[in-house]
Amino acid sequence: xxxxxxxxxxxxxxxxxxxxxxxxxxxxxxxxxxxxxxxxxxxxxxxxxxxxxxxxxxxxxxxxxxxxxxxxxxxxxxxxxxxxxxxxxxxxxxxxxxxxxxxxxxxxxxxxxxxxxxxxxxxxxxxxxxxxxxxxxxxxxxxxxxxxxxxxxxxxxxxxxxxxxxxxxxxxxxxxxxxxxxxxxxxxxxxxxxxxxxxxxxxxxxxxxxxxxxxxxxxxxxxxxxxxxxxxxxxxxxxxxxxxxxxxxxxxxxxxxxxxxxxxxxxxxxxxxxxxxxxxxxxxxxxxxxxxxxxxxxxxxxxxxxxxxxxxxxxxxxxxxxxxxxxxxxxxxxxxxxxxxxxxxxxxxxxxxxxxxxxxxxxxxxxxxxxxxxxxxxxxxxxxxxxxxxxxxxxxxxxxxxxxxxxxxxxxxxxxxxxxxxxxxxxxxxxxxxxxxxxxxxxxxxxxxxxxxxxxxxxxxxxxxxxxxxxxxxxxxxxxxxxxxxxxxxx
Ligand code: NAP
Numbered sequence: 001x002x003x004x005x006x007x008x009x010x011x012x013x014x015x016x017x018x019x020x021x022x023x024x025x026x027x028x029x030x031x032x033x034x035x036x037x038x039x040x041x042x043x044x045x046x047x048x049x050x051x052x053x054x055x056x057x058x059x060x061x062x063x064x065x066x067x068x069x070x071x072x073x074x075x076x077x078x079x080x081x082x083x084x085x086x087x088x089x090x091x092x093x094x095x096x097x098x099x100x101x102x103x104x105x106x107x108x109x110x111x112x113x114x115x116x117x118x119x120x121x122x123x124x125x126x127x128x129x130x131x132x133x134x135x136x137x138x139x140x141x142x143x144x145x146x147x148x149x150x151x152x153x154x155x156x157x158x159x160x161x162x163x164x165x166x167x168x169x170x171x172x173x174x175x176x177x178x179x180x181x182x183x184x185x186x187x188x189x190x191x192x193x194x195x196x197x198x199x200x201x202x203x204x205x206x207x208x209x210x211x212x213x214x215x216x217x218x219x220x221x222x223x224x225x226x227x228x229x230x231x232x233x234x235x236x237x238x239x240x241x242x243x244x245x246x247x248x249x250x251x252x253x254x255x256x257x258x259x260x261x262x263x264x265x266x267x268x269x270x271x272x273x274x275x276x277x278x279x280x281x282x283x284x285x286x287x288x289x290x291x292x293x294x295x296x297x298x299x300x301x302x303x304x305x306x307x308x309x310x311x312x313x314x315x316x317x318x319x320x321x322x323x324x325x326x327x328x329x330x331x332x333x334x335x336x337x338x339x340x341x342x343x344x345x346x347x348x349x350x351x352x353x354x355x356x357x358x359x360x361x362x363x364x365x366x367x368x369x370x371x372x373x374x375x376x377x378x379x380x381x382x383x384x385x386x387x388x389x390x391x392x393x394x395x396x397x398x399x400x401x402x403x404x405x406x407x408x409x410x411x412x413x414x415x416x417x418x419x420x421x422x423x424x425x426x427x428x429x430x431x432x433x434x435x436x437x438x439x440x441x442x443x444x445x446x447x448x449x450x451x452x453x454x455x456x457x458x459x460x461x462x463x464x465x466x467x468x469x470x471x472x473x474x475x476x477x478x479x480x481x482x483x484x485x486x487x488x489x490x491x
């Protein structure tokens with residue numbers, strides 16, 4: 001199919017991270033060239049453009065955390081650092097000549113569906129409008145930092161920044177620095193910052209389970225072999241993928257017996273890493289393994305053996321101009337404050353007003369929690385496809401397995417629309433409801449609802465973020481775009 005065959009079928013892709021770029025690549029491979037990728041920042045890369053903090057790296061093996069169709073024999077480590085992943089995405093952008101399709105530095109302010117015409121009208125931040133027959137949203141679920149609402153935080157006179165917005169102009173060397181948070185970002189930044197600063201105070205609200213990472217440098221001979229025989233890397237990828245699927249039930253199901261296996265390994269890791277018994281006990285979690293996101297690190301626990309690192313477990317009472325006061329009455333003097341406090345969940349609300357059929361907004365449709373059919377399509381929002389939508393996050397393996405499955409699904413729908421001159425496809429409400437009722441039933445058996453608090457959960461404790469099963473099962477479910485599940489209106 002040539003470019004000229006699809007001008008009547010403009011497609012807008014939102015976001016230039018793994019999801020948006022992956023969609024663009026697959027459209028190109030299918031010969032569909034009438035698409036534009038709209039990205040609010042000035043570069044591609046998504047989370048791997050935004051997260052540049054010291055120690056930032058992927059905590060999923062790179063052989064699996066990359067496109068299946070674009071293996072990279074040059075990863076320097078088993079778990080590659082952020083800049084290699086960003087460069088990988090830039091290289092993919094160039095290799096597949098996606099830059100001609102891009103509008104960088106413009107945000108979508110509003111999306112409104114024109115029922116009469118069967119088109120989406122997107123109002124952009126530069127005052128222009130894009131009209132698209134189909135929209136593929138690849139905006140990501142963890143993009144905008146969550147800033148904690150701590151008393152006095154705005155009166156802090158020193159430097160304050162979030163891990164996802166690292167201030168590289170500020171030199172932490174020799175300073176007294178505080179890190180708030182002990183999640184996936186914190187456990188990466190703490191060991192690196194500890195090496196530089198005069199004193200590091202880590203403010204822990206909830207102790208986290210940390211599993212050994214076993215990272216390693218990839219030998220030059222291995223890279224050479226991967227280049228010569230790509231099937232070898234493909235085999236390694238497959239093995240690592242199936243290993244993660246095997247681990248799945250241990251970290252997904254609400255089974256103390258299964259979680260106990262990982263708790264024992266992590267506890268041994270803690271016991272053998274931290275010298276001081278008091279600190280060790282403060283670092284010991286009291287929730288079921290897997291309830292919060294799986295964390296892996298080899299250097300987080302040992303950081304607490306350093307003389308310049310302090311673990312603070314008394315709650316933060318107030319932040320003053322030059323210190324943090326804790327509930328035990330201690331004042332911790334600091335020069336800089338690093339917020340490793342996570343993200344606003346992208347699925348909690350629509351990213352901007354999205355107005356579908358009958359003038360209904362996505363926020364309204366999602367007022368009881370984000371729902372979609374197979375995570376991709378939402379009833380009332382024809383021709384709108386979401387990559388990494390509701391209930392499609394993994395708790396145990398690479399998110400890209402899910403991302404690619406959704407891209408294939410959206411592509412099938414788009415190809416059918418083009419081939420059969422279809423004006424709209426919209427998932428049937430009853431089909432979507434049945435799917436989500438089934439998901440939420442299964443959710444009750446997962447560890448995520450076993451009592452801890454996490455970004456996975458909405459305020460009412462419901463989980464609209466993760467998929468309550470294994471990746472291969474999800475992939476099989478979305479493999480075929482089934483026309484019977486949709487209202488299809490011809491042009
Ligand atoms: P997070 O998991 O949401 O952790 C936020 C941390 O900040 C938690 O320890 C939380 O404590 C603490 N916190 C939040 N508000 C606080 C307050 N007011 N006072 C004290 N402590 C507060 O955020 P994250 O570490 O940035 O990770 C978010 C997600 O990003 C991860 O789960 C993962 O999906 C992704 N990520 C991935 C990688 C990777 O390598 N692939 C790396 C980093 C992040 P509580 O636990 O008590 O709530």
